[in-house]
Amino acid sequence: MKKFLNSLVLLxxxxxxxxxxxxxxxxxxxGYQYPEYTYAVPNEMLWDIIDVAMLxxxxxxxxxxxxxxRTRGPILWSSVVSVAYFGFFxxxxxxxxxxxxxxxxxxxxxxxxxxxxxFLFFMIPILGAFxxxxxxxxxxxxxxxxxxxxxxxxxxxxxxxxxxxSVIPWIYLAFALLYALTRTRFIICQFDPxxxxxxxxxxxxxxxxxxxxxxxxxxxxxxxxxxxxxxxxLLSIFSSVSVFKIGITPKPCINCELCHNxxxxxxxxxxxxxxxxxxxxxxxxxxxxxxxxxPVLMAAGGLxxxxxxxxxxxxxxxxxxxxxxxxxxDHPDGEMIPEVEAFYSQGRTLxxxxxxxxxxxxxxxxxxTLAGMLIGLVIGVKLVRLSLKRGRxxxxxxxxxxxxxGKCFSYCPQNRVKAKVN
Amino acid sequence: MKKDKEQIDNSPMxxxxxxxxxxxxxxxxxxxxxxxxxxxxxxxxKSASLYWQIDPEKCTQCGRCETSCVMPVSAVRCIHAxxxxxxxxxxxxxxxTNAKELNTAAENMICPTGAIQRKFVEDPYFEYTIDExxxxxxxxxxxxxxxxxxxxxxxxxxxxxxxxxxECSIANVCASGAITRVPYETAYKMxxxx
Ligand code: SF4
Ligand code: SF4
Ligand code: SF4
Ligand code: SF4
Numbered sequence: 057m058k059k060f061l062n063s064l065v066l067l068x069x070x071x072x073x074x075x076x077x078x079x080x081x082x083x084x085x086x087g088y089q090y091p092e093y094t095y096a097v098p099n100e101m102l103w104d105i106i107d108v109a110m111l112x113x114x115x116x117x118x119x120x121x122x123x124x125x126r127t128r129g130p131i132l133w134s135s136v137v138s139v140a141y142f143g144f145f146x147x148x149x150x151x152x153x154x155x156x157x158x159x160x161x162x163x164x165x166x167x168x169x170x171x172x173x174x175f176l177f178f179m180i181p182i183l184g185a186f187x188x189x190x191x192x193x194x195x196x197x198x199x200x201x202x203x204x205x206x207x208x209x210x211x212x213x214x215x216x217x218x219x220x221x222s223v224i225p226w227i228y229l230a231f232a233l234l235y236a237l238t239r240t241r242f243i244i245c246q247f248d249p250x251x252x253x254x255x256x257x258x259x260x261x262x263x264x265x266x267x268x269x270x271x272x273x274x275x276x277x278x279x280x281x282x283x284x285x286x287x288x289x290l291l292s293i294f295s296s297v298s299v300f301k302i303g304i305t306p307k308p309c310i311n312c313e314l315c316h317n318x319x320x321x322x323x324x325x326x327x328x329x330x331x332x333x334x335x336x337x338x339x340x341x342x343x344x345x346x347x348x349x350x351p352v353l354m355a356a357g358g359l360x361x362x363x364x365x366x367x368x369x370x371x372x373x374x375x376x377x378x379x380x381x382x383x384x385x386d387h388p389d390g391e392m393i394p395e396v397e398a399f400y401s402q403g404r405t406l407x408x409x410x411x412x413x414x415x416x417x418x419x420x421x422x423x424x425t426l427a428g429m430l431i432g433l434v435i436g437v438k439l440v441r442l443s444l445k446r447g448r449x450x451x452x453x454x455x456x457x458x459x460x461x462g463k464c465f466s467y468c469p470q471n472r473v474k475a476k477v478n
Numbered sequence: 479m480k481k482d483k484e485q486i487d488n489s490p491m492x493x494x495x496x497x498x499x500x501x502x503x504x505x506x507x508x509x510x511x512x513x514x515x516x517x518x519x520x521x522x523x524k525s526a527s528l529y530w531q532i533d534p535e536k537c538t539q540c541g542r543c544e545t546s547c548v549m550p551v552s553a554v555r556c557i558h559a560x561x562x563x564x565x566x567x568x569x570x571x572x573x574x575t576n577a578k579e580l581n582t583a584a585e586n587m588i589c590p591t592g593a594i595q596r597k598f599v600e601d602p603y604f605e606y607t608i609d610e611x612x613x614x615x616x617x618x619x620x621x622x623x624x625x626x627x628x629x630x631x632x633x634x635x636x637x638x639x640x641x642x643x644x645e646c647s648i649a650n651v652c653a654s655g656a657i658t659r660v661p662y663e664t665a666y667k668m669x670x671x672x
Contacts, residue, residue: 078564078626078627078628079564079565079566079627079628080564081561081562081564082564082565082603084599084600084603085600086599086600088599088600088603088605090560090561091560091605091607093557095557095636095637095638095666096637096638097529097637097662097665097666098637098638098642100528100529100642100662147641149641149642149643149644150644151644154644154645155644157644157645158644159516159519162516162519162520163515163516163519167527167658168527168659169519169520169521169525169526169527169661170516170519170520170521170526170527171520171521171526171527171528172520172521172522172526175516175517175519175520178516179509179512179513179516182509182512182513183509183513186505186506186509241645241650242644242645245643245644245645246645246647246650251548252548255548255641257548257549257550258548259548259647293505293508294505294508294509297498297501297502297504297505299502373655393653394538394540394541394542394653394654395540395653395654397538397653398536398538398540398653398654398655401538401654402536402538402654
């Protein structure tokens with residue numbers, strides 16, 4: 057669908073003579089002319105420009121709505137446009153969430169050269185999160201926007217459960233990086249629950265999963281964003297320290313609690329009084345003690361993943377091929393599966409396969425260890441933050457979780473007063 | 479002045495402010511480092527890996543192209559490189575190997591969808607054309623042609639049909655690892671076009 061407009065036509069003339077020529081090229085006497093075929097190559101450049109422009113425009117609209125207008129209206133429209141354009145029209149590829157893997161792959165695979173548009177799709181939302189918070193998630197990401205558009209109720213999930221589940225995006229991120237860095241596959245793309253809905257077709261299992269997630273998002277906001285999305289995890293680091301921060305109201309909070317239930321992702325935190333009054337010194341000591349568990353967890357995670365590396369490596373083509381070929385070498389009378397057939401017909405040697413098998417295993421050990429350490433680090437930091445309770449006098453937004461949807465604005469009576477005065 | 483100093487000593491606020499500034503600076507540096515490092519890997523649109531293509535020399539016609547594409551009808555189609563074709567009467571890509579009679583009855587055809595059209599050119603040559611609306615990329619004719627003929631039929635991902643998935647789902651299951659990302663220049667990998 058996306059390609060019916062601007063197509064550059066690549067003219068393909070002049071095939072060279074056949075490499076395998078069982079039959080000679082005929083000498084036609086009747087003046088027969090070879091048919092000329094042309095194959096259209098879509099003008100990817102043009103679409104890239106439109107995509108990036110759309111990304112910037114929508115992010116601009118969202119930022120303007122959040123910071124200048126302080127209303128949700130334009131964000132809602134931006135969501136509709138995003139779902140329609142990035143989702144249904146462009147078929148969901150390439151999205152920022154998946155671009156993590158392209159960037160990772162570009163670092164390890166010299167044969168892969170990163171397209172500029174993919175780079176921009178990766179960087180612009182991160183830059184946006186660093187400046188203004190997760191304005192990309194707000195109404196630009198088609199995955200988030202789709203969930204947002206069906207959201208009706210905000211049943212709050214138990215804090216402990218939500219806290220535990222919020223580690224999943226990081227684990228997902230670690231695995232996505234691992235599989236991209238080992239040139240195995242793009243698991244974020246493979247397990248994208250919404251792409252099948254956008255394309256109205258594809259893997260049935262994933263479509264079913266997407267529908268389940270959408271049904272869930274009717275009752276609690278954005279389950280995918282909160283408990284799965286690896287890009288959201290990445291953005292949350294930057295949004296939690298962003299230069300400008302979204303506030304529920306520019307006026308002082310009167311602690312009316314009206315906004316508390318308006319947040320679809322449970323990012324508004326209630327006032328909290330720190331009962332135990334610790335002296336500074338013991339507080340610092342306690343913090344240092346907690347900090348010590350982080351390296352321990354990192355080491356444990358790294359070791360665990362290193363142990364699991366051979367199992368994880370089985371997802372890799374070359375590793376699978378190795379075991380398939382080995383099995384065939386041991387059972388030469390058995391049936392030849394297509395992979396093994398291809399291996400022999402391509403004239404690859406066993407030495408070649410073994411060396412690439414070992415190469416992949418080495419990669420899996422290295423990147424697996426790093427991925428494990430990342431998971432350990434995240435779990436450690438989450439645990440430490442659980443025990444660091446800072447007092448709050450007002451309702452506040454937890455900026456790492458806030459998806460900048462702007463839903464809380466209209467609930468705050470302080471904002472209404474202003475609206476009436478104007 | 480004195481009051482200010484007192485406040486610094488007693489209140490954790492300035493320290494918190496300091497940490498906030500530090501973390502902002504770290505995050506800013508992170509954005510710059512990440513962006514800078516990734517930017518070195520960016521290639522211009524001419525050589526960037528934009529499209530998916532089958533390497534016809536590697537493909538072994540495992541049949542997964544027909545079934546594994548995310549599209550209801552695969553974006554892979556058979557392409558006929560006429561200039562490689564022998565224009566044979568007894569076409570290995572047209573007739574089944576066990577065809578009883580060499581006529582154009584459906585049970586003698588390799589192609590399950592009847593997508594291959596045969597036209598008499600001159601004695602003894604026949605021209606074969608693929609009807610791309612019927613072809614589903616099963617590769618049966620390609621297999622026949624490369625086993626018994628010149629290998630002029632081959633499978634290729636049609637750019638006008640392909641959705642350009644970030645990762646081609648056929649590439650994941652391709653038995654011969656034949657599907658890779660290619661730049662604009664080779665947006666179509668053709669047979670014997672070195
Ligand atoms: S958290 Fe949600 S909105 Fe943000 S990038 Fe992920 S899927 Fe998109
Ligand atoms: S999946 Fe690979 S080997 Fe099988 S038909 Fe397609 S390109 Fe050829
Ligand atoms: S045999 Fe298969 S690949 Fe060949 S033309 Fe028919 S449908 Fe297409
Ligand atoms: S990239 Fe997607 S649409 Fe294109 S051939 Fe592969 S699976 Fe089919």
